[in-house]
Amino acid sequence: MEKIEHQLAPNSLITLAGTVGVGKSTLTNTLSDALGFKPAFESVQGNPYLEDYYQDFKQWSFHLQMYFLAERFKQQKRMHEEGLGYVQDRSIYEDVGIFARLQYDQGNMTDRDFTTYHSLFEAMVMNPYFPKPDVLIYIDGSLESIMSRIEERGRQMEIDTPLEYWQDLYTRYKSWIADFKECPVLHLDIDHYDCNDPASIAEIVRALEELQASKDKSYVKLT
Numbered sequence: 001m002e003k004i005e006h007q008l009a010p011n012s013l014i015t016l017a018g019t020v021g022v023g024k025s026t027l028t029n030t031l032s033d034a035l036g037f038k039p040a041f042e043s044v045q046g047n048p049y050l051e052d053y054y055q056d057f058k059q060w061s062f063h064l065q066m067y068f069l070a071e072r073f074k075q076q077k078r079m080h081e082e083g084l085g086y087v088q089d090r091s092i093y094e095d096v097g098i099f100a101r102l103q104y105d106q107g108n109m110t111d112r113d114f115t116t117y118h119s120l121f122e123a124m125v126m127n128p129y130f131p132k133p134d135v136l137i138y139i140d141g142s143l144e145s146i147m148s149r150i151e152e153r154g155r156q157m158e159i160d161t162p163l164e165y166w167q168d169l170y171t172r173y174k175s176w177i178a179d180f181k182e183c184p185v186l187h188l189d190i191d192h193y194d195c196n197d198p199a200s201i202a203e204i205v206r207a208l209e210e211l212q213a214s215k216d217k218s219y220v221k222l223t
């Protein structure tokens with residue numbers, strides 16, 4: 001993707017959110033190229049707990065959440081220190097608000113483990129020193145399309161996971177984003193943009209500029 005001229009601050013943090021397989025990594029690549037920002041990915045290869053987690057939620061949920069919390073916190077610190085523009089593939093807020101909560105509600109995290117995790121998250125993240133994204137891009141789509149993408153991408157551990165897990169995540173994302181207040185939100189639908197079309201990416205860039213510049217708007221949906 002060719003670079004698009006823009007008015008975003010050079011040290012902006014644009015964070016992508018959305019359920020597994022919806023297209024965050026793909027848009028992170030395209031948008032970081034277009035903006036001339038650095039991409040910041042979450043790493044699946046090299047995650048020491050992820051395969052085990054999908055095999056046995058009860059045994060590994062707490063370990064995986066602690067691992068993700070540490071990794072995302074370190075990533076945030078690196079980005080802050082470098083002071084560059086970043087497009088980040090998934091926010092730290094989804095870990096606690098979606099994944100940890102789901103496993104706690106399903107009885108796969110005990111009260112004491114969830115309390116320990118939650119209080120650490122609050123201490124590390126929910127304070128004035130932890131930088132919030134300038135804009136969070138929330139990507140949504142039909143569950144059917146998202147399931148096809150998970151199949152097509154071919155991570156076996158995800159393909160082998162029962163549909164109920166993906167349905168539960170999908171429903172939780174809808175209510176999580178409705179209550180999300182940490183920063184302005186740009187709401188995209190997967191049927192609305194095309195990563196191979198510069199005009200479509202330019203429309204997203206213009207909406208990001210609008211949200212960053214506006215004192216009144218904290219939510220824009222591209223339809």
Ligand SMILES: Nc1ncnc2c1ncn2[C@@H]1O[C@H](COP(=O)(O)OP(=O)(O)O)[C@@H](O)[C@H]1O
Nearest residue numbers: 019020021022023024025026027149152153195
């Ligand atoms: N805009 C798009 N149009 C068509 N396919 C897409 C699009 N975005 C992502 N995909 C495909 O969907 C799958 C999941 O995308 P990915 O970016 O890895 O999702 P996530 O990072 O949200 O898990 C990949 O196979 C990817 O090629």
Ligand SMILES: Nc1ncnc2c1ncn2[C@H]1C[C@H](O)[C@@H](COP(=O)(O)O)O1
Nearest residue numbers: 019020021024044065068094095099158
């Ligand atoms: N906090 C998390 N808990 C459980 N699983 C998680 C968490 N964050 C990411 N994941 C999983 C979901 C996917 O299998 C991979 C990568 O996520 P993706 O949405 O494909 O970028 O990690």
